[in-house]
Amino acid sequence: MMTVTGLTLKNPTVLAAGILGTTGASLLRVARGGAGAVVTKSIGCAPNVGHPNPSMVETECGFLNAMGLPNPGYRNYREELSVVRGGRGTGGVGGTGTAEVPVIASVFGADAREFSDVASGLSDLADAIELNLSCPHADRYGASIGIDPALVLEITSAVKDVAPVPVWVKLTPNVTDITEIGLAAEEGGADAVVAINTVRAMAIDIESGVPILGNRFGGLSGAAIKPIAVKSVYDLYGALDIPIIGVGGISCWQDAIEMILAGACAVQIGSAVHNGISVFRDVADGIAEYCHAHGCTVDELCGIAHQR
Amino acid sequence: MKPVNATIIEIRNETPSVRSFVFDVSFDFTPGQYVMVWIRGIDEIPMSLSDHNTITVQNVGDATSALFRLVIGDTVGLRGPYGNGFDLHDPVLLVAGGVGAAPLAPLAEAATGQGFDVLTLIGARTGSELLFQRRFEVAGAVRIATDDGSAGFHGLVTDLNEIADGRTSRHIYSCGPEQMMYALLQRLDEQAIERARFSLHRHIKCGLGICGACCIDPSGARACVDGPVFRGAALVDSEFGRYRRGADGVRIRL
Ligand SMILES: Cc1cc2nc3c(=O)[nH]c(=O)nc-3n(C[C@H](O)[C@H](O)[C@H](O)COP(=O)(O)OP(=O)(O)OC[C@H]3O[C@@H](n4cnc5c(N)ncnc54)[C@H](O)[C@@H]3O)c2cc1C
Ligand SMILES: Cc1cc2nc3c(=O)[nH]c(=O)nc-3n(C[C@H](O)[C@H](O)[C@H](O)COP(=O)(O)O)c2cc1C
Numbered sequence: 255m256m257t258v259t260g261l262t263l264k265n266p267t268v269l270a271a272g273i274l275g276t277t278g279a280s281l282l283r284v285a286r287g288g289a290g291a292v293v294t295k296s297i298g299c300a301p302n303v304g305h306p307n308p309s310m311v312e313t314e315c316g317f318l319n320a321m322g323l324p325n326p327g328y329r330n331y332r333e334e335l336s337v338v339r340g341g342r343g344t345g346g347v348g349g350t351g352t353a354e355v356p357v358i359a360s361v362f363g364a365d366a367r368e369f370s371d372v373a374s375g376l377s378d379l380a381d382a383i384e385l386n387l388s389c390p391h392a393d394r395y396g397a398s399i400g401i402d403p404a405l406v407l408e409i410t411s412a413v414k415d416v417a418p419v420p421v422w423v424k425l426t427p428n429v430t431d432i433t434e435i436g437l438a439a440e441e442g443g444a445d446a447v448v449a450i451n452t453v454r455a456m457a458i459d460i461e462s463g464v465p466i467l468g469n470r471f472g473g474l475s476g477a478a479i480k481p482i483a484v485k486s487v488y489d490l491y492g493a494l495d496i497p498i499i500g501v502g503g504i505s506c507w508q509d510a511i512e513m514i515l516a517g518a519c520a521v522q523i524g525s526a527v528h529n530g531i532s533v534f535r536d537v538a539d540g541i542a543e544y545c546h547a548h549g550c551t552v553d554e555l556c557g558i559a560h561q562r
Numbered sequence: 563m564k565p566v567n568a569t570i571i572e573i574r575n576e577t578p579s580v581r582s583f584v585f586d587v588s589f590d591f592t593p594g595q596y597v598m599v600w601i602r603g604i605d606e607i608p609m610s611l612s613d614h615n616t617i618t619v620q621n622v623g624d625a626t627s628a629l630f631r632l633v634i635g636d637t638v639g640l641r642g643p644y645g646n647g648f649d650l651h652d653p654v655l656l657v658a659g660g661v662g663a664a665p666l667a668p669l670a671e672a673a674t675g676q677g678f679d680v681l682t683l684i685g686a687r688t689g690s691e692l693l694f695q696r697r698f699e700v701a702g703a704v705r706i707a708t709d710d711g712s713a714g715f716h717g718l719v720t721d722l723n724e725i726a727d728g729r730t731s732r733h734i735y736s737c738g739p740e741q742m743m744y745a746l747l748q749r750l751d752e753q754a755i756e757r758a759r760f761s762l763h764r765h766i767k768c769g770l771g772i773c774g775a776c777c778i779d780p781s782g783a784r785a786c787v788d789g790p791v792f793r794g795a796a797l798v799d800s801e802f803g804r805y806r807r808g809a810d811g812v813r814i815r816l
Contacts, residue, residue: 274774274784276811283782295774295811303809307606308598310768311641312563321773326811333813337779346813347801349780459639461567464602466639528772 256290256552258497258520259420259445261356261381263290265538266552267510270501270524271296271360271384271424272321274531278337279349281357284527285338288535291356292338293522294331296386297372298362301327306468311457316476316503317525318457320469323362323386328375335359335379356381358422366405366412374416383417385409387439388426388451400426400451403438410442420445422499425486427479428454432486433493446497448522449486453479476525479503484516491517491557505533507540514541517557565600565639570632577691580620580661581630587640588615592647593669594737594761594791598769600639604628608766608786610665610737611643618693620661644769645790648759651733653679656698657746659719659738660686663693665761666737670701681705681732685719685742688712720745734758734794740816744803747794758794762802765809775811778802 256263268291274280275295285292304324311318325331333343340352359380363369373383387400387409399405406423414421423439425432427450436447452473457466465471483502490498500518504510505526513521526533545551572584589597591611599617600606605625612618621630632638648665654673656666663684673680680702686692689712698704705722706714715722720742724730728749734757736743743760750758764776764785771787778785779801783792792802805813 272774273772274777274782276774276807277777277779277782279779280774280777280782280784283777301810301812304767306604307767308565308600310770310773311565312770317770317772319768319773321767324767324775324810326807326813330812334811343779345805345815347779347799347804349782457564459565459567459602461637461639462602466565466600468605525772528770 256520258499259382259422261291261420263520264355265290266514266520266541267534267538268499268520268522269293269534270522271386273524273527275360278334278343281338282349282351282353284531284534285353285355286351287531288538289355290520290534290538291358292353293358293384294335294360295325296323296360296362297325297328297331297376298323299327299368299372301325301330308466308468311466313457313474316474316478318455318467318472318474319452320467320472322469328361328372332376332379335376339379358382358384360384360386360424362386366409369409370412370416373413377417377419380419382420382422382445383413384422384424384448385413386424386451388424400435401429403434406435406438407442410439410444414443422446422448424448424451426451427482427486433489436490436494440494440496444496446499447490447494448499448501449490450479450483450502453482475502477503477505480509484512487513487518488516488559492560504537505529507537507544510537510541511544511555514552514555515557515559517560519552519556563641565598565641567637568640569637570634573634576618576693579691580618580693582612582616582618583629583632584616585640586615589643590614591643593672594647594665595643595645596790597640597642598644599629601625601628602639606639608769610761612664612667618661618664641769645786646788648735648791650676650678651757652676653732654681655724655730655732655734656680656682657719657725657734657736657738658682658684658693659742660691661693662736662738662761664737666735667694667697669735670698674701681724683707683719683722683724685738718742718745720749725749728754730754732757737761740803740806747797747803750794755794755798759791760794760797760802761790762792764790764806767809775807775809
């Protein structure tokens with residue numbers, strides 16, 4: 255057991271936003287599969303189908319995606335969150351049981367007003383709110399906002415004003431200095447930052463010369479971005495007082511420990527669900543064994559690399 | 563994997579609304595598995611393999627009509643095969659509706675290849691839309707039902723005598739419109755449900771089990787990697803036959 259921004263986690267592995275988070279039943283499945291907490295798909299004001307397919311492709315070193323923030327809009331998504339709480343959803347068949355782990359609602363919007371509307375529209379069903387200020391491939395949303403410290407500060411404080419639950423701010427690595435954005439989130443009242451979202455990237459079909467993703471470019475996740483994520487978390491730990499949740503390329507307990515040593519108090523896992531949802535249990539067990547062998551807690555390991 | 567470049571080497575008109583596209587790329591596959599077909603600049607959509615190098619497509623919208631505009635020598639991108647196919651057990655009962663015959667025809671051939679007994683029930687709107695009737699006849703006995711009575715039994719494939727009472731000692735493999743498959747599931751007795759498998763149509767985006775667009779309630783199973791073939795018992799009291807989700811995740815009543 256551990257606490258992150260007041261939430262109790264049975265282990266430090268968290269399902270990352272936008273992965274298996276479209277439905278309440280899917281979040282329940284991941285929670286049952288061993289995750290310490292789950293984050294939803296990023297939810298906005300209105301239903302959105304996202305970018306045309308291909309929206310995801312496997313590359314030689316990771317995954318490239320441009321989903322384009324598909325989501326049913328927060329009013330419809332309340333049904334999915336109610337399923338996570340053990341309900342059936344109107345006219346639905348529900349899920350299996352209730353999430354016995356914290357559920358964090360990821361939200362996005364075009365401006366502070368939209369972020370606040372979505373956050374307040376979901377906060378009664380969520381244990382925390384995560385602000386997606388970092389999606390690299392959705393016009394006007396995400397990273398186009400998340401690269402501007404003034405907007406990050408404004409949006410974070412606007413959501414803090416309306417949300418009765420902790421607010422996490424998810425950062426983009428597609429900036430010159432991620433700590434500048436992290437500090438803006440902290441100043442806006444963020445309870446934690448989450449680093450990193452995907453790294454801007456593209457792939458081109460060599461037979462036709464056509465960019466593979468329907469959106470032409472997208473964001474890279476998976477093994478290739480882990481060193482970028484480690485450096486981002488390391489830098490943020492040196493600059494911020496609030497906790498950092500590390501994400502990017504984690505697929506085994508060794509990756510998670512590395513992220514924790516860099517300064518993460520917990521880790522999120524996304525693309526690695528490709529190899530099985532059991533990744534959460536495996537990583538959590540590996541972290542526990544490592545802690546046992548070294549006679550320390552995750553808290554004590556957090557940021558140790560800064561002293562070495 | 564990235565999409566593999568595939569050239570169309572043959573196009574066959576199977577019915578007035580269904581065409582097969584044969585590629586110069588072939589896959590080692592289990593019937594029921596699918597490939598993601600990238601029509602460049604348009605969309606990428608899931609299609610069952612109806613043979614090791616063939617997809618069989620009904621023209622229903624943007625991407626499928628773009629496919630229908632392609633000619634021999636044109637290319638698409640293919641990745642796969644993906645998902646869990648059908649696991650075969652003797653004796654076999656295939657229940658096909660419309661273009662749902664696409665994954666079942668290679669299954670019929672695999673079954674006869676193993677010496678299994680195959681009985682196929684094919685349903686279609688009208689006689690000319692019956693798909694792969696010959697292939698099923700070569701594999702075993704065939705019964706036909708059409709909505710307009712223009713061929714075989716006048717009515718639903720699920721009302722054919724072979725299945726109407728919901729009891730059969732055969733292993734059932736079904737693909738077709740969800741209303742048809744749901745009617746079949748509802749009709750089957752408990753033992754038959756245990757031995758039944760259904761191939762589901764859900765909105766597949768990544769095909770990799772990562773994005774979560776195709777998850778079904780209440781299990782949270784992903785149609786793209788845990789499916790598209792599900793056992794009947796896994797579908798009882800589920801969203802199957804009731805609703806599915808669109809590309810935006812909004813529920814659509816069936
Ligand atoms: C595992 C699987 C195997 C399939 N096999 C075949 C087959 O062998 N032959 C065949 O003709 N059809 C098959 N389909 C259905 C086929 O994928 C859709 O008909 C096709 O995607 C329609 O695309 P469209 O742009 O022409 O139609 P649209 O105008 O986009 O929509 C028509 C319908 O197709 C659905 N659709 C659109 N995009 C997708 C998508 N990415 N995934 C799933 N559904 C989608 C829509 O929800 C809608 O119901 C299969 C579907 C799945 C999930
Ligand atoms: C298919 C896909 C969809 C994603 N959707 C979102 C999203 O909606 N909101 C968000 O904040 N991050 C989203 N992300 C980013 C992930 O949450 C995560 O930050 C990133 O993938 C790096 O972690 P990983 O390497 O473990 O996947 C998405 C990533 C992928 C691969």
